[in-house]
Amino acid sequence: MPVNLTAPRAEDLHPVQGLRLGVTEAGVRKANRKDLSVLLLDEGASVGAVFTRNRYCAAPVQVCREHLEGGQAAIRAMVINTGNANAGTGAPGLQAARDTCAALAKELGVQPQQILPFSTGVIMENLPVDRIVAGLPAAIANAQPDNWAQAAEGIMTTDTVPKAYSLQAEVDGASITVTGISKGAGMIRPNMATMLGFLATDARVSQGVMAQLARELADGSFNRITIDGDTSTNDSFVVIATNKADHEEITSLDSVPGQALKAAMLVVSRQLAQAIVRDGEGATKFITVRVDGGKTQEECRLAAYAIAHSPLVKTAFFASDPNLGRILAAVGYAGIDDLDQGRIELYLDDVHVVTQGGRNPAYQEEQGQRVMKQAEITVRVDLGRGEASDTVWTCDLSHDYVSINADYRS
Template sequence: MTVNLQAPKPADVLAVPGVRLGIAEAGVRKVGRKDLTVILLDEGSAVSGVFTQNRYCAAPVQVCREHLQHVDVANANTHIRALLINTGNANAGTGAKGMADARATAEALAQLLKVKPQQILPFSTGVIMENLPVDRIVAGLPAAIADAQTQHWAKAAEGIMTTDTVPKAYSAQVVLSGQTVTITGISKGAGMIRPNMATMLGFLATDANIDPALLPALATDLANASFNRITIDGDTSTNDSFIVMATRKAAHAAITSWDSADGKALRIAMMSVAQKLAHAIVRDGEGATKFITIRVEGGKTSEECRLAAYAIAHSPLVKTAFFASDPNLGRILAAVGYAGIHDLDQDLIGLHLDDVCVVKNGGRNPDYQEADGQRVMKQSEITIKVSLGRGNAADTVWTCDLSHDYVSINADYRS
């Protein structure tokens, strides 16, 4: 079940010059499933990433961080040349063996590509506390490499799925100084989603000619406005990773500042794709029937707006009320109250459901009718707007409801 989300049409997912993707069936956990993906980058590409803030992070996350730290822009032999992604096994909670296994898969791919192991970024997603089947992954690498094509983004979106029901891929194009630049991304995730950067993976590529020094800040900004504003169940995964790649193949002059006209245009286009990928994760949330936008305005800081938004988004009482289309909206006010805004004046709080004013000055709007609230809550897409009445800051979080199916999916996950 998804909320207004359809599988991408391969023709709509555009190739990015300098990127090839290959998919294979390695039998990591189940036979007959596409579970091994490689993303191959041309020499000269720039790569940066944002990873989970879970301190009990997976071995591949640790290896990726190590490899990215050793990239030297001036030394081509240190540039990232490939990404290796397996599903079915998270390689998390596996100790020293897990680290050795993550490095072994990177070394195997590096040998086949004739590059250094440090030029490979490994990613894993799936069941925690099970050893990675290195032999199966290594055996599947030649087939994945042989399958690599520029137009295989849609196949790769399918290859990185776990409990997802729909592959997630989007593209955009923007003209920079007369040159058409392409942006394409894929993501996976449907549960264990509260990216503190969910189980989520996201990969976004462009052929734009970006100064590599700008990429780390870009990756952080994109994540903060997209994947770091979604939640399904409040669980921060051990494996969350978001990678931004720029092959720098486009013929326009290098972007050296995000304040330039080209820099602004590119950033807006990349942000749009990143947000679509993040929204798709929520729309495919395990058992989700509603896509909910939570907008908190009138805060002193965006941080306190975010605290209130996440308190609403994580409340099981709020989420189950939305599943039932039950306008028991006092649950939203209670969540705002325990969000941690210590000097909050409840008499200033306002609440809207879409265009329906529910609360004014901290109390029920005299004109509010429960039938109006229920009408909105029956919709598949809903906006909650809370006004704190204490400043000019605002922030937005996207979430979904909590249904019977969420429990069933996660109870049966390993079977």
């Protein structure tokens, strides 16, 4: 059961002018499943993306990087299959990703380099290119601007609910739309080893700043979540500006309109990223880990991730057991070499648990117990050595996590 997360309503997802989405059943791995989606862009769109930092990245990730870095021709379409990650597939896998691009390019009358391919699913099995290619015409025929809800379903794997979010904002005096979809669990994904995120706006943004925009949005959202610490081979996050809105082109993210757009897009990115955690495998709780008082943001992030990754901390949350020394232990091994444990403060929501590195004399176990029973919990640590902060979102570790991942595939 996802934590405080329900499927989006189609009518809440604003179309983005200049972008159409189509979905079909291609039978990639199983029959009767929406497993093939295309995302078609009018001429003139700007596209930026960030991909997994896993060195063992999937074939489609390698092809995406080539096509984006080439930069000769603007991106005109994306193709996404579920059921098979096309990772750990060597040279035949690369060929399969290229063949998919070539087939879609031919259907659309564009160049193969103008296509970005994405795959998600089981690792180390060969991609059934024939079935994907055979499904393309139906996916294209299905393409419409108001098809975001169906596309959110079309990219699901072990997700239990589709994930989408949309808003409208004002940028440089013009009304703009931001709509996005995501699946799987972040940089850090259990089962199918893939998270995908697609975020589109009709705002006008020059191609030159798209890579930076994608990076900064990911950094404030998808790069701040974890479920189990496993960085996937296929993680991809794509940002699209269709350039249809009625304002001056944004050529710098530091400009006033650039900042306004980024703020609006960050809201959607965070909603999509947090949705992945809320629907994390076996998740029963949604946990915000905030670390203050660091010398640098980097060390705050190290400490926050150490807490968020600790199986001991995560099982304690699952059990609603305020066994909070486990949080201190995680901070201690986070890699902050000159940490002074005597300055650490720990809060669970509003409850002050640890002061000066030891148990707060005023802390009562019942107070911790009360917070631990909630479905949404904020852990706040103060390192007492500076002014920097950072935040990470995660979930607990439950029996269902083990069941899902032990049973998957078999």
